[in-house]
Amino acid sequence: MDSKGYLKHIAYDSVIFGFSGEKLKILIMKYHNTGLFALPGGFVKYDEDLNDAVRRGLKERTGLDDIYLEQFYAFGSVARYKPEVMEAIMKANNQTLDGYSWLLDRFISVAYYALINYEEVVPTPDALSDSCDWYALDELPNLMLDHSIIVTKALQTLRDNLERKLVGINLLPTLFTMKELQQVYEAILGEKLHRGTFQRKVLSMGILKRHEKHFSGAANKAPFLYSFEGSLC
Amino acid sequence: MDSKGYLKHIAYDSVIFGFSGEKLKILIMKYHNTGLFALPGGFVKYDEDLNDAVRRGLKERTGLDDIYLEQFYAFGSVARYKPEVMEAIMKANNQTLDGYSWLLDRFISVAYYALINYEEVVPTPDALSDSCDWYALDELPNLMLDHSIIVTKALQTLRDNLERKLVGINLLPTLFTMKELQQVYEAILGEKLHRGTFQRKVLSMGILKRHEKHFSGAANKAPFLYSFEGSLC
DNA sequence: TAATATTGTCGCAGATTGAGACAATATTAA
DNA sequence: TTAATATTGTCTCAATCTGCGACAATATTA
Structure with a gap:
């Protein structure tokens, strides 16, 4: 259990939707000195519900509690395992890899989408990123790993659910x-x-x-x- | 990596639907000498897609390839972590726990449902179980852990998807x-x-x-x- | 006071849905 | 051989829902 109290191999990613200027937008993180853009995500503590881990991350990124949240898919292909990407992010932050090698291992990511009131949010970067900002869906930067696919599936699921509930x-x-x-x-x-x-x-x-x-x-x-x-x- | 080549903390469970005698039925495993009933499930190898792991398990349980398969939810609450259950199963099979302690750790389970042609299936137990049999949805035995909840959610998702596709x-x-x-x-x-x-x-x-x-x-x-x-x- | 841009609501035609009705037909009973 | 029976394929009719335009109401500007 050298993984700082987090479950190995399990991550989550969140597609956080807001509405502004007649457009749908989502929150995107940009990592220090790498040019890499990614969805807000994180890991699950040993004694923490998966759903609670996601809410914890949303709180950090947006400042909000009580967010409308829906899990929509677990992405588990081998193809998404690219340790060199995580390694680049760590190195760009002058992190030694000691004690963080678990981050270079393979992860299965459970994806959620959230719906929030744009005006209430204060987007907040984390230690590894220098920005957390809104991007319109039709003006997204290139996202790392399979995050573009995750966004596409989030939107599709949201559309499917739209008729059922308001x-x-x-x-x-x-x-x-x-x-x-x-x-x-x-x-x-x-x-x-x-x-x-x-x-x-x-x-x-x-x-x-x-x-x-x-x-x-x-x-x-x-x-x-x-x-x-x-x-x- | 003492976990026999499987990813730690990640499991899957499958709700395998068949239709017979005008009723919906699912496959249930019964473990040796424990009285425990459970959904067919398994683990993911290091170099294996999550979806492929599930198909591998379905093949073992049913003999079928090319099954209609849909992922519907990842169950990740802490409450489902009950190492004593897995321990009872192992002990009932006279397994020493050496090298299997990873099985007593916490798991997040990704759940799938499958739709198959009842007549083509040859239900097959695994090494730990003495039966793999059909049970009508309204005559299920008590299932271990949160497997009853998984079944309920599978049926609900199936109903929701029924109108969209045939x-x-x-x-x-x-x-x-x-x-x-x-x-x-x-x-x-x-x-x-x-x-x-x-x-x-x-x-x-x-x-x-x-x-x-x-x-x-x-x-x-x-x-x-x-x-x-x-x-x- | 007139012009303009939206809003709230209505009406109509066409499409969809729920439910019953009726002829067709494969077998069994007489 | 013929009548009875159960189920199937299809139709019709009414009720409902949907797409779309129309019209009056109204808050501001010219």
Whole structure:
């Protein structure tokens, strides 16, 4: 157990979605002096639930508790085992490899996606990285290892789950307009939706509470504000 | 690396579905002299893809290659860490623990479900178990650890995926009648479906090929036989 | 006061779904 | 040989859902 109290061979990666400027974005880390971009990830302590490990990592990266989180796949191919990548990251940080050789071993990574309110987040790098920043899905840098595949699968799973639950709400502030909610859905699905149909469908689910109108200062009729009614899905 | 060439801390469990007697059934192992029942599972070799490890295990348990297989969740709570269970199994087999202490360590288990043609399978126990047999979902014995939860989640995921793809077909022989297909769906969903509506919907998907009629010997109009047309989903 | 951009809602046509009905047919009973 | 029976293949009809345009309401600007 020379692995600093972490389980060997097991890692997690997280695809943290936010919504801003009518676009879906995710958090990406950039490692010191390597030009390497990666998903936020981490390891699991010996006495820690896998899910708790991920929440711990999310808290460190975003400052948030109580995040909407969904596990979607465990990536376990041999092809993703590239010790030279981890070695480069360690060396760029002047770390000796003593006691860290377990990091060069093979890992199976359990991937999660999270949905958060963009405005509440303070992206925070870790010791090995010099940035943790938002990137729009259509403007991602090249990601290391199989992280691009992980992002693709995260988005696909999110789309599949979108119809079952009203998860899109987790990407918005407590109060939001129908138009904002529609824009979230359009960003996730990658297609335009008909305004009337969307509103009719969402309201028919009976889980939105309508509030007083919001006078935005724009040259048009003021929209209602809504909030989510019910337990976190 | 005293773990016989397997990755530490990582296991898999498989929920292998078959259809027989109008019921959904799964394969359950019974361990020697312990009264313990469990899902078929195993470990991942150092130079082996996670998915390949599961297929290797399925081949051993069922004799089949090319199985419809879907990963659905990685179970990683600390609560599932109960070394005394594994110890009891080993002792009941007169195994010394020398060289096997890695088996008493904590494991995260990646769970898969498989859909197979019941009639093609020859259930085969492994060295530690004295049976590998079919159990109907509503007549399962008590399963060790969190395996009951794994089964529940497998069934739920299967139901969710059922509408998206025509996966139910994987539970039937190459040639089948519309009634048989409907019975598979009813067994999975746990509810009766309307005959006319079901047939219309399935045929509208355009992925079934109709063959000549099948004279069953029953006192009624002979049904058509169908086969699945297209690539394995 | 008129023009403009959105919003909230409605109505209609087409598609989908749920449920029953009826003829066709393979076998058994008379 | 013929009638009875059980199941199959298909159809129809009503109810519901969906896509899409239309129209009035309204907050601001010209």
